[in-house]
Amino acid sequence: MFARKTRKIVSKFGSIAALEEVFLGGTKQFVLMRGENIENPIMLFLHGGPGTAQIGFAPKFQRNLEKDFLVVNWDQKGAGISYSPTLKKEEMTIESMLHDAVQLIKYLLKRFNQSKLFLVGHSWGTVLGTLTAQRFPQYIHSYIGIGQVAHMEKGEKISYEYTLNKAKELKNEKAFKELTLLDYNPSDLNYLLVQRKWLSKFGGSAIGITDYQLIYSNMFSANEYTFKDWFTYMKASRFSLESMWSQVLTIDFLKDPLQIEVPVYIFAGKQDYQTPTQLANQYFDNLDCPHKGFILFEQSAHLPNFEEPQKFYEECVKIKEKHTPLLDERVPKHKELVNTK
Template sequence: MAQAGSGVRIALALVTAAVAGAVTAAALPVGPVTTVHALAVMAIGLLLGAIGGWAGRSAWMVVPLFLAYGIALEIVRLDVSVPTIDDVRLDSIYGVLALAVSRGLHAILLLLPMLVGARVGVALVRRRAGTPPGPRRGLVLTSVLGVLTLVLAVLVVRPASTPAVFGPDGQPVGVAALETVSLGGDDHALMIRAVDPDKPVLLYLSGGPGQSDMALARALSEPWVDDVVFATYDQRGNGKSYGALFPTDETTLERAVADTVEVAEHLRDRFDEDRIYLMGESWGTILGVRTVQQRPDLFAAYLGSGQMVNVRETDRRIYRDLQEYATRTGDTDLAATLQEIGEPPYADIPWANAQVLAAYDYLYDPYEPAAGYRARGEASGLDGFGILGTEYSLMDKANVLRGLIDTFAVMYPQIQDVDFRRDATRLEVPVYILDGAAELDGRRELVLEWFTLLDAPEKRLITFDDAAHAVAFEQADAVEQLLRDDVIPRTSGR
C-alpha cells in the first residue's frame, strides 16, 4: 500500500512538471527573455524540486522531473520558427552559442533551484517522519547549491546601466541614461548620452539586422558626446528589445521604419528640436534611408557609415570575390565551403551568412583598422558583441546573441529586393556618406554608383583612406570634427 501511495505521489509530481513545462512554453515560447521571466523560471524550478523531493523521498527525482518539464516544453513549442529554438546546429560556433543562450540558459535557471528544492523537500519529509538527518556532506551540498542559486538570482536581478558622461574636470555632467520607450506598442530600450543636453540630437541606427550596439556604440563614439546628444535604441528584436521580435510576422521592414519614426519624434519632442540628425551603420543605413524617405521633416541631415545599397547584389559580388580568392590562393577548404553554401541569396539563414562573414578577412587583408579605433576598443574592455557592457543585464547579454541570430533570420529575406539605385534616387535632406577606402568592393562599388545617381539638397562623399566598413567608429575623431565644424553648422539652422 505504501508503495502504491509513493507511485501516485511520483506520478503527480511528474504530471505537475509536465504541466509546468507546457505552460511555460505557451507563455514563453522561446524561454525566459526578461529578468522577471528568469526569476519565474527559477521559482518554478524550486517549487518542482520541492514537490519531487517530497514525492520521491529522493533528490534524484530532479532527473525525471527535468525530463518531464523539458519534453512537454519542446512538444508545445514545436511550431516556434526561430533558429535558436527550431534549428539546433552544432557545426558552427554560432550554432553552439544559439544552443547555450536559449536552451542552455533556460536549463540552468530551472535546474539549479530544482536541485535545491529537491534536497529541501527530502529534508522536510525526514524531519516530519522523525528520521535522522542524512550525512553531514548532504547538508554541505545543499548549502553550496543554495549559495549558487542565490548568486544566480543576484546576477539575474542586477540592473543594467550606462556609465556617466564626464566633463573636462572629471566630474559627471550632462545626461547618461538607459530608458524605455514604447514603439509600436512594445517596449524598447533607448540610450542617451551627452555632455550638454542642449546640443543637437543624433540618432544612431545599429547594423545587423539583429545587432545590438549599445555598449560598443557608447565606447567607440565617446568623442561625439561633446558635440551632440548621442541616442541609440535597440531595434525590434535586438538585445534589450529582443522580446519585441514576437510575433515574428509583425517584424517587418515597414514596422522597423515606423519604430524609427516614433523614436525620432520622441527625441525631437523631448529635447525641443525642430529636426534631429540620423546616422545609420550597415543595415542601419537601409533603415535610415527608408526612414528619411518617409519622414524627411524629422531630420536635419542623414549620415551613412558602411552604407548599403543592394544587399542581394553585394552578397553575390562578395561571394564571387571569395571564390576568386580561393582559386588564386589554392584555398581548397574555402572553395569547398562556398560550394556547399551555394550562391546568394543564401537559403541556410543565418548559418550560411555567418560562414561567409567569417571569410571576409581574406578580402580585407592587409587592411588594419585605424590606431584610434583599436585603442578605443581596447580601452573599453568590451568583446566583439559588446556583451560585457554594463548596458546589459544577464538576460540582455543572452538576448544580444539571440537577437543577432533570430532577428537576422526574420529580417534578411525582407531586404533582398531593396535597391537604392532604383528606389532612393532622391532624398529630401542633406546626405553625408562616410566612405571607407578599404571597404569591400562588393559594397563600395554600389555605394559610389548610387551616390552618382542621388539627388539631394546637398550631398557629400567623404572618403577616409584608413577605414573600411565601420567608418564612423573607425574614424570617430574625424567624424566628431566633421559634425562640429561642417555638418551641424551647415544644416542645424541654429
C-alpha cells in the first residue's frame, strides 16, 4: 500500500515480475512485466480511456495468461503512474502515443530477444492498436481488439440511444429526465459523464463484473499502486480525457477498406454499448488481412477480458498456438530496434 511492488512468480523456468520505468518519447513511463517463462511470447496490452490505466488492477485477472505469455501492461503517458504534472495537453496526441507504443515494442523485443509480439488493445487502446498494426506489422504476431472502436461518432449516437431507450423501458424517470435534458454533444465531457453513468447502470458497460471488483477493491489489496497512486489515477484519467477526447472522436475505420498485414481477432461483448458490437462487426467486415476471427463473449459488455477472464485466456492461447513461431525462429530480424533511454 505504501510502496510499489509486484508479487513474485515462483517458476521452474526463468520468470519475471517487474514494475519498471522506461523513457518513451522523452517521458518517464511505467511498464509491468509478468510471466512464468521469459521465453514465452510477449503480450502487450494497450489500455482504454484515454487515461484508464490498468497496471493497478489488471494483474489479478491475468494469472493464467502469465503461464503462456510474458504479459506487459503499460500505463500510457498521462495515465496512472505515468502521469506527470509537467505534461502539457498539447503533448497528448494520437501520433505521440503511437510513437511511444512503437518505441516500447522495439524495447521489449530487443530486451527479450524476440522478433514479434502479440498486441492487445482495449477500447481507446484499439485505436492505438489498429494504427500500430497498420503501420508496423513487422513487429506483430497478431492483433487482438477488445471493445473495438470502428466509428466513434456513430458509436456515441448508438450508445446514447441505448441509454435513453433503457430509461423508457425500465420507467426510470430520473435517468430519462437527465438524459433528455442533455444536449447531445459527445465532445462535452460533462455530457459524457452523465451518459456513461446511466450506460453503466443499464449494463451497457459491464454485466459480468462490478466497479468494486474491478477497481475499488484493489485500492487496499493491489501492490502495484500505492494508495496515493489511486488519487493520481483519477486525476490522470480526467487529464487524459480532456487532452485527447476530441481527437478520439474523429476516428473512423469504416470510411475506407481497412488493410492490416497481420492476423486480426475481434473480441466483442454481446452487450457492449460503449463501443457497440454492431459497429465492431462492421469493422470486421471492412477488414482485409491475412486471417481474421470474431469471438463473441455472451456474458460480457465492454470488458470481456475482465468479465470472462477464463474464456479470454482460452481464446488467447488458441491464437498463440496458431501464430507463434518455434523458439529457434524468434531471433529478431529487424535492425532498427532502439533502447528507451
